[in-house]
Amino acid sequence: SWFHRSSVLQSTCPPHSGFFGPVEDVMLSSGTFRDKVAFITGGGTGLGRAMTSTLSQLGAVCVIASRKLEVLQQTADEISSQTGNKVYVVQCDVRNPEDVSHCVDKMESLTGLPDVIINNAAGNFVCPSERLSPNGWKTITDIVLNGTAFVTLELGKRLIQRQRGASFLAITTIYAESGSGFVVPSASAKAGVEALYKSLAAEWGRYGHRFNIIQPGPIKTKGAFSRLDPTGMFEKSMIGRIPTGRLGKPAEVANLAAYMSSDYATWMSGAVIRLDGGEYVSMAGEFNELRRVTPEQWKTMEDMIRNTKGS
Amino acid sequence: SWFHRSSVLQSTCPPHSGFFGPVEDVMLSSGTFRDKVAFITGGGTGLGRAMTSTLSQLGAVCVIASRKLEVLQQTADEISSQTGNKVYVVQCDVRNPEDVSHCVDKMESLTGLPDVIINNAAGNFVCPSERLSPNGWKTITDIVLNGTAFVTLELGKRLIQRQRGASFLAITTIYAESGSGFVVPSASAKAGVEALYKSLAAEWGRYGHRFNIIQPGPIKTKGAFSRLDPTGMFEKSMIGRIPTGRLGKPAEVANLAAYMSSDYATWMSGAVIRLDGGEYVSMAGEFNELRRVTPEQWKTMEDMIRNTKGS
Amino acid sequence: SWFHRSSVLQSTCPPHSGFFGPVEDVMLSSGTFRDKVAFITGGGTGLGRAMTSTLSQLGAVCVIASRKLEVLQQTADEISSQTGNKVYVVQCDVRNPEDVSHCVDKMESLTGLPDVIINNAAGNFVCPSERLSPNGWKTITDIVLNGTAFVTLELGKRLIQRQRGASFLAITTIYAESGSGFVVPSASAKAGVEALYKSLAAEWGRYGHRFNIIQPGPIKTKGAFSRLDPTGMFEKSMIGRIPTGRLGKPAEVANLAAYMSSDYATWMSGAVIRLDGGEYVSMAGEFNELRRVTPEQWKTMEDMIRNTKGS
Amino acid sequence: SWFHRSSVLQSTCPPHSGFFGPVEDVMLSSGTFRDKVAFITGGGTGLGRAMTSTLSQLGAVCVIASRKLEVLQQTADEISSQTGNKVYVVQCDVRNPEDVSHCVDKMESLTGLPDVIINNAAGNFVCPSERLSPNGWKTITDIVLNGTAFVTLELGKRLIQRQRGASFLAITTIYAESGSGFVVPSASAKAGVEALYKSLAAEWGRYGHRFNIIQPGPIKTKGAFSRLDPTGMFEKSMIGRIPTGRLGKPAEVANLAAYMSSDYATWMSGAVIRLDGGEYVSMAGEFNELRRVTPEQWKTMEDMIRNTKGS
Ligand SMILES: NC(=O)c1ccc[n+]([C@@H]2O[C@H](COP(=O)([O-])OP(=O)(O)OC[C@H]3O[C@@H](n4cnc5c(N)ncnc54)[C@H](OP(=O)(O)O)[C@@H]3O)[C@@H](O)[C@H]2O)c1
Ligand SMILES: NC(=O)c1ccc[n+]([C@@H]2O[C@H](COP(=O)([O-])OP(=O)(O)OC[C@H]3O[C@@H](n4cnc5c(N)ncnc54)[C@H](OP(=O)(O)O)[C@@H]3O)[C@@H](O)[C@H]2O)c1
Ligand SMILES: NC(=O)c1ccc[n+]([C@@H]2O[C@H](COP(=O)([O-])OP(=O)(O)OC[C@H]3O[C@@H](n4cnc5c(N)ncnc54)[C@H](OP(=O)(O)O)[C@@H]3O)[C@@H](O)[C@H]2O)c1
Ligand SMILES: NC(=O)c1ccc[n+]([C@@H]2O[C@H](COP(=O)([O-])OP(=O)(O)OC[C@H]3O[C@@H](n4cnc5c(N)ncnc54)[C@H](OP(=O)(O)O)[C@@H]3O)[C@@H](O)[C@H]2O)c1
Secondary structure, three states: OHHHHHHHHOOOOOHHHHHHOOOOOOOOOOOOOOOOEEEEEOOOOHHHHHHHHHHHHOOOEEEEEEOOHHHHHHHHHHHHHHHOOOEEEEEOOOOOHHHHHHHHHHHHHHHOOOOEEEEOOOOOOOOOHHHOOHHHHHHHHHHHHHHHHHHHHHHHHHHHHOOOOEEEEEEOOOHHHHOOOOOHHHHHHHHHHHHHHHHHHHHOHHHOEEEEEEEEOOEOOHHHHHHHOOOOOOHHHHHHHOOOOOOEOHHHHHHHHHHHHOHHHOOOOOOEEEEOOOHHHHHHOOOHHHHHOOHHHHHHHHHHHHOOOOO | OHHHHHHHHOOOOOHHHHHHOOOOOOOOOOOOOOOOEEEEEOOOOHHHHHHHHHHHHOOOEEEEEEOOHHHHHHHHHHHHHHHOOOEEEEEOOOOOHHHHHHHHHHHHHHHOOOOEEEEOOOOOOOOOHHHOOHHHHHHHHHHHHHHHHHHHHHHHHHHHHOOOOEEEEEEOOOHHHHOOOOOHHHHHHHHHHHHHHHHHHHHHHHHOEEEEEEEEOOEOOHHHHHHHOOOOOOHHHHHHHOOOOOOEOHHHHHHHHHHHHOHHHOOOOOOEEEEOOOHHHHHHOOOHHHHHOOHHHHHHHHHHHHOOOOO | OHHHHHHHHOOOOOHHHHHHOOOOOOOOOOOOOOOOEEEEEOOOOHHHHHHHHHHHHOOOEEEEEEOOHHHHHHHHHHHHHHHOOOEEEEEOOOOOHHHHHHHHHHHHHHHOOOOEEEEOOOOOOOOOHHHOOHHHHHHHHHHHHHHHHHHHHHHHHHHHHOOOOEEEEEEOOOHHHHOOOOOHHHHHHHHHHHHHHHHHHHHOHHHOEEEEEEEEOOEOOHHHHHHHOOOOOOHHHHHHHOOOOOOEOHHHHHHHHHHHHOHHHOOOOOOEEEEOOOHHHHHHOOOHHHHHOOHHHHHHHHHHHHOOOOO | OHHHHHHHHOOOOOHHHHHHOOOOOOOOOOOOOOOOEEEEEOOOOHHHHHHHHHHHHOOOEEEEEEOOHHHHHHHHHHHHHHHOOOEEEEEOOOOOHHHHHHHHHHHHHHHOOOOEEEEOOOOOOOOOHHHOOHHHHHHHHHHHHHHHHHHHHHHHHHHHHOOOOEEEEEEOOOHHHHOOOOOHHHHHHHHHHHHHHHHHHHHOHHHOEEEEEEEEOOEOOHHHHHHHOOOOOOHHHHHHHOOOOOOEOHHHHHHHHHHHHOHHHOOOOOOEEEEOOOHHHHHHOOOHHHHHOOHHHHHHHHHHHHOOOOO
C-alpha cells in the first residue's frame, strides 16, 4: 500500500533534478565574518549546525546554544577543529527566560554580545489536531514562539543599551503564511515569529538592528524528518511536487543565511526569503496538477477547448 | 486511465459536504439597492448573470455589457421578467477603450452613471506555457487586465467629475496571488487587477470610491469549465482537496458581491475576499496531504515519533 | 505640540467621509440564526458585545465568556431584554485550559455545543519593545494565541466526537500579516491565530468545520483605544490615512461576522477578510503619500517628467 | 513649503544609518559565472547596468538589450574594458514580440542561448489615476508586463526545445503586492510579472528552469527618480521611514541578483525577495508611526494605560 511502499521509492529524483544540482561550498569569501561574533540557537544539529559551520569557516567566533550540552560540545569541537575558529557552547532551554538571561550573561563573558543572531531552535511533530492536548500545543509554541521572543528581546535590549547594531535572522518554514494541517502548533508559532521579526525590523532599525527570515522547504535533517515523516512515506510525494526535483541541503540554507547576516545585506531588513525548490508555489497554484497531462492529452484538450462555443 | 476515467466520477461529493450545503436564496433584504444603478461586465452568463439577478432582485437597475448582444438580451429579459426591475444591455468589447467609452455614454443616457460597478468579464483557457503565442498571451491579458483598467478608469473619471461616489468590485481568482502553471496569462492579468484595485482603494477614497475583490474558487459555469476542465478529469481532484467537499454555487458569490457592493460595507475598501470552500489553504499547506493517513497509521506514526531520540 | 494638540482635532473627519456613512442596522433577515447556539469570547464589551447583540437579534441563543462576570451579566441582560433571546454568561479566563474545559462543560449543560464560535477575546497595549518584559510578552500572547487555541481545540474535539459541524471565526487585526512595531506581542499572537485558523480550515473541513478570520482596522471601543491611543493623539493621523475618512463601527464588524457565521457562507473557509476602511492598502503603498500633492504641483511635476531625457 | 523645501533636505540620513553602511564590492568569487551567458534587459542604465557589471566581473559573457543602442554600447564598452569579458548589445523594444524574437536570434548567433536571464526593463511615472489615458496605461503595462512575458516566453520556448536549463530573474517593486496609488499601471504590471514568475516556477521546473523575483525599494537611479520624484520632495520622507535610514545602492541589488542567478541558488525557485531597507514593513505596520513618541511621552502613556480600568 501507499503507506508502506512509499519508503522504498523515497530517494528517486526525477531526471530534471539534474539541472538543479546543489553547490555545497561556502559561498562568501573567507574573512567575511572576521571579528564578528555569531550566536546560533539549536546550533548543535541540522540546519543550525550547517550555519554554524559556514559562519565559522567565514571567520566568525560562534556561540551555539540548546538543551543538550554534549551534542553542542561535539559539534563545536568538530567545527572548530576544521575551521580553526572558536565555537563556544552554552546550555540553554529557550522556553525559560531566566535560562536565556544566564545564557547571554555567559556569552557576554566569553565573547561579548553578538553581531549576528540566528534563531533556529524549534520543535515540531506531525499530529491530527484533534489529538493535540493543551500541553502538546504549548510544547511547540513555547519553544518556537516564546523561545524566539525571549532570545530576541533579551539580546535586543542589551545591544540597545550598549548602542550596538546587529543582524537577526529567524528560520521559519514555508507553511508559516499558508498554515498547514497536522503541524498546527508549529504553523501558528512560526507565523508568530515572522510577525515578530517584521515588527522589529520596523521598530528597531533606529537602534541599528536588522531582522530577516528564511522559510526553508524540506531538507533532510534527522530532527525534522524523524518527527515529520517517520515512515518516509511523505518524501516521495514532496519530491514529486518540488519543481527542482529534489530536497534541499543544509549548506544551501547556510549560504543564504551567511549572505543575509553579512554586511553585503545591510540594506535588507523585514525580508522573508523562501528557499524551497519551488515547492510552495507548486502546491499553491490551482492548476499545477495539470503537469500530469501528457502531450497527447493536451492535443485532445486543445481541440475540445477550440470547439467550445459561447460562454 | 486517470484521463478518461475521472469524468465518470466527477460529481461524487464526500459525505462531509453535507455539513456545508449551499444556501442559494438572496441574502440581503429587498430594497437594499433601490434607486441604485449597477453595471456588470460579462453580466450575461455565469457568475455575472448570478450577480445581476441578485442585484436586480434587491431593487437595482442593472446594466450588463459584453460582446454577445443576444446572450445579454436574453439574460436581461429573463431576469427583468422575474424581478420586475429594468436590466439594460450594452454591447461592448472591454479590450477596446473606445467601445468602453461608448458603452458608458450609452449607460449615462439610459440610467446615469452607476453606483455599483462589477468587473467580472474575463477570458481563460488551460495551456502549457511553452505552447502559448504572444497572441494567446494578449487575448487573455487584454480582456482581463486592460479591459478591467479601461472600464474602471473611464467610469472613475466620469464619477469624479460629477463628484459621485461608487463601489467597485473585481472578480479575480484564488491563483492570482500564488500564480499557477497552465493558466499563466490569466494568473498574471488577475494579479494585475488585484494590484489595480488595491491601488485605487488607497488613491480614490478621497473621491468617494471603494474598491474590493472577490477571489472565487471553482464554480461550475459553462464558461469556466469548458475551457479549464474540458474533459472533466480535473473536477474530482478539486473536490477531493476542497475542505467543504463541493464546488461553489454562483448564488453564493452573488450574495457576497451584493453585500460588498451595498451600504452595509461602506467601510470595506482594499479588501480581497477568498470564497473557495477552503481550497486555497488546503492546497498551499505543506502537510495537508496527511489527510490520507488513517487512524491506524497515525498510531504507528505516533509510536515512531515518540521513540525518536535526539535531534 | 503634536503630542498634546492632536487630541483636540481627533474627531474631524474629511468631507469625503460623507460618501461612506455607516449603516448600523442588522443586515441579515431575522431568524437567520434561529435554533443556533453562538459562543462569543469577550462578548461582554466592544466588538464582542456588538456581535453578540447582532446574533441574538437574528435568533441565536448566545453564550458569552470572559473574566469579568458582572460585565458579562450586564451585557447579557441588556441584549436579552432587547432581543427576547437568551444570552448566557460563563466566567472564563481563556489562558487557562481547565477554565476553558469547565466553561465548555457549563455551556453544554446550558445550551449544548455551539454552532457558531467567535474567538474575539484579546489583550493589547502599546509599548516600545525594549521595555517589554518576558511577562509583558506572555500576558498578551497567552490570551490571544494560547487562549484562542485552547478554546478552539476544546470545542473542536467535542464537536468532532459528536459529529457536529460548526463555524469558527477569529477576530485578528490588519497588522497580523505585516507586523507592527510597538504592539509586537499582539502582532505575533494574532499572526499565530491566523495560521491556526487557516491550518484548521484545511484539516477539519472533513469534520464539518469552517474557519474564517476578520481583520478589523481601527474601531473606537473603550478596550482598544484606552490602551492603544491613550492620549488620543494617534486618532487624527489614522483618520487622515483611511481612504474612507472615518473609523469603523462595531455594528459593521458584527454584520460581516454574522454573514460569515451564517449558512449563506457555508462555502467560505480559510478566508481572511480585512475590514478597515482601506487603511492597510493606504499605509502599505509606497507612493500613497503623494495624496498631499496639489493639482498645481501635479502640473509642475508632469512638466518635469515630460522633460526628462534618457533613463 | 513642503513642496519646495524638501529637496534641500533630501540627502540627510539619520545617525543610525551609520550601522547600515553599504558594501558595494562584488560578493561572489570571481569565476562564479565563467562559461555562462547572461541576458539583461535594460542593462544599459541604472540597476540593469549594475547587474551587468557584476555578472561580467564574475566571468559571464553578457548580452544587454533595450531601445537606445548608443546607451547600451557605451555601457558595454565601459564594463567590458573594466572586466575583460565581452558585453554584447542588441537593440530591442520588448513591447514588440517580433523585436524580441529577432533579438534572441541575434543573441543565439553571438553567444548561444543564455544561462541567466534578468528581466529588468521597465517604465514608470507618477500620475494621479484620473489623469491617466488608456495610452498612458498601455505605455507602462506593455513594457513591464507584456515585455517581460514576451522575453520570458520566447527564451523559455527555445531553451525547452534545446533541453537547456536556465535561471530567470525579474525585478519588480515593493508595491507590487500592496498596490500603490499614483503609480497604478506600474503596480498592476509588476504584480502581473510576479504572478507570471511564480506560475512558471511551478510549471517549468520540469524543463530545468528556475524563476525568482527581487522587489527593490528606493534606489537612486536617474531613470527611476526623475520620473518618480522629479522635485526631490519625496526622498526625505522615504528616508525617514526606511528603518536602515538610507536609500539602497545598485551594487546591493546586483550582489543579490548574482547570488540568485548562480548555482549557489539552484534550490531557489518561486522566491520573492524584498530588498528595501525595511521600508515596506515600516510603512505597512499600523503603529509604526509611534516612533515619533519620545521617551518622556512614553512614560505618560504608560501611566495612562496602567490606570485604564475595564475593557
Ligand atoms: N529540516 C527541514 O526540512 C526544515 C524545514 C523548515 C524549517 N525548518 C526549521 O529549521 C530549523 C532547524 O531544524 P532542523 O531541521 O535542523 O532540526 P533539528 O536538528 O531538530 O534542530 C532543532 C534544534 O533546536 C534545538 N532545540 C529544541 N528545543 C530547544 C529548546 N527548548 N531550547 C533550546 N534549543 C532547542 C535542538 O537542540 P536540543 O535538542 O539540544 O535542545 C536542535 O538543535 C528549525 O527552526 C526548523 O523549524 C527545518
Ligand atoms: N467559474 C469559476 O470557477 C471561476 C473561478 C474563479 C474566477 N472566476 C471568474 O469569474 C468571472 C466570471 O466567470 P464565469 O465562470 O461566469 O465565466 P463566463 O460565463 O465565461 O463569464 C465571462 C464573461 O465575460 C464576458 N467577456 C469575455 N470577453 C469579453 C470582452 N472582451 N468584452 C466584454 N465581455 C467579455 C463574456 O461575455 P461575452 O462572451 O458576451 O463577451 C462572459 O459573459 C471571471 O472573471 C472569471 O475569471 C470564475
Ligand atoms: N477596536 C479595534 O480597533 C480593534 C482593531 C483590531 C482588532 N480588534 C480586535 O477585536 C477584538 C475585540 O476588541 P475590542 O476593541 O472590542 O476590545 P475589548 O472591549 O477590550 O475586548 C476584549 C475582550 O476580551 C476579553 N478578555 C480579555 N482577556 C481575557 C481572558 N484572559 N479571558 C477571557 N476573556 C478575556 C475582555 O473581557 P474581560 O476583561 O471580562 O476578560 C473583553 O471583553 C479583539 O480581538 C481585538 O484584538 C479590535
Ligand atoms: N530605482 C528604483 O528605486 C527602483 C525601485 C523598484 C524597482 N525598480 C525596478 O528596477 C528596474 C530598473 O530600474 P532603474 O531604476 O534602473 O531605471 P532605468 O535606468 O530607467 O532602467 C529602465 C531600463 O529599461 C529599459 N527600457 C525601458 N523601456 C524599454 C523597452 N520598451 N524595451 C526595452 N528596454 C526598455 C531602459 O532602456 P532604454 O530607454 O534604452 O529602452 C532602461 O535601461 C526596473 O524594473 C524598475 O521598475 C527600481
